[in-house]
Amino acid sequence: MLSGMAQPALHVHDLAVVLAGRPVVRRVDLDVRHGEFVTVLGGNGSGKSTLVRAATGLVPTTSGGVELFGAPLGDFRDWHRIGYVPQRPSAASGVPATVREVVSAGRLSRRRLLRRLARADRTAVDAALAAVDLADRAGDSVAELSGGQQQRVLIARALATEPDLLVLDEPTAGVDLAHQRLLTDVLAAHSVRGVAIVLVAHELGPLARLVDRVVVMRDGRVIFDGTPDAEAAAFAHTHDHHHPLDPHVTGLTGADVLGTGWQAGGTR
């Protein structure tokens, strides 16, 4: 394990992504170490979502490279070390499924074909459900839950994997403030245990006190990479405040603050 620790959990080198002829990520370098909690901020169209999708192999890279735990993305096979929360409005599909069934899918990267769920799998699923405060809804259909609760189901599915790197793409959209705090604490606890966390968000919110590093993107480039305090100082002149806990800026987004994203349409 120690030899593995020498490598960063995620190593992104000179990465470029072009989608449908349009550059979305341009020459980005990013290293995330074990136990580091990094937030990627940016407005709509800043490329923050595409960056993490390219890092997990969901979007083809145009140039540059991605390494997960020292292995180039194409050769990486230890998918049980990655927990991923996609940006989705809902955890439901065309057929009913219980909360437990959806969260159990988080164990697939650790299960062999044609094997039943082992005790370790069930323990991990129970722990993940408890972590997002949904243990009492385990037997309910996900379609019956509210949007915020469904987001917590998707987060529980990633936690159930017991990953070494957690990648979350705007996981707290639609989650109420109390549960945002709860989730933040859960993530911080994982981070302390050595799990590397990359969290894409619109705004820092309750995360500010817990993240180690803030990466701000604009137009596909990293325009800031440093501590939350330094980020607050660096962007203080663009706007009085941009922490959403501040009552009179609630409703404003990172895009407003950074002055980007108005023309860009959907999240990239």
Add this chain to the structure above:
Amino acid sequence: MSLLSYDFMQRALVAALLTGLAAPAIGTYLVQKRLALLGDGIGHLALTGVALGLLTGQAPLLTAVVVAVAGATLIEVLRLRGKANGDVALALFFYGGIAAGVLLTGLAGGSAATLTSYLFGALTTVSDADLVLVAVLAVLVLGMSLGLAPQLFAVCQDEEHARVSGLRVDVYSVAISVLAAVTVTLAMRTVGLLLVSALMVVPVAAAQQVTRAFRATLALAMVLGVAASTSGVLASFYADTAPGPTIVLVALAGFATASPLGGLLRLRRRTRAPFEDEDRTDAAALVHELTEQHPHQHGEGCGHVAVEHGDHVDYVHDGHRHVPHDDHYDEH
């Protein structure tokens, strides 16, 4: 059980049983992927396969399997590469398949009756050789859709998460399409190509009216599928109707029964469900709503449904919740 003394009837019933098990099993995944109409498109394509068999003198069941599997693979590969809008691509295959099928059947000298027997099923057409092939294909479909259930569930539920879990989403997606194609052809003789998709979708739609879990939906859909296909075959024997439409109408009757039942179950669950954890102080301050005075004294065994709500008990009364408070009732 005199009808079981007919050989063709025994074969038709076994074929219906296998079809009734396999079609909803794979159909559950199609519905989950929101591709409920895929089976229809493949059915139309398989007609071209049947016609090729008639034209070349090969067994139509065999040529139908080959053409349907090839077409299903093509549709899925196009969809995965993002080259085809699923909706329009399916429509093109629909029309091409049925047009080529009818044209080629005509060239082969087949009559409208031949065509009808493939489109809507015919009890007397299941030969011993057919039955063996149907059994082999049914075992394949059931083995894959039950054995790989966790993987197929994950791929149909959330393709992106499945990919980051290291699953070969492309392989599983093509597998689902191929299994659907195989199912279409094995159902050809009992339900017919035009209606086979109904046996993949209708039992699933009926099952999910009353279920909350994926596994339960899958299992109940298979039970309903078998019930509809076997009773449909029996009914078509006595009423002298085409088996396909009979089976589908029986399945739809199942849906019509399940749907209001499901509505009742959901209502019952909702009235009895405890409230979400709410900020008690806020909620109590905002919603202190007094109900009208009424003579009834709520309490244990008063006949109203009791629901735990934090530190007290609510009583469901005409669809709202009452809680005793001093000399009156609050609405919760």
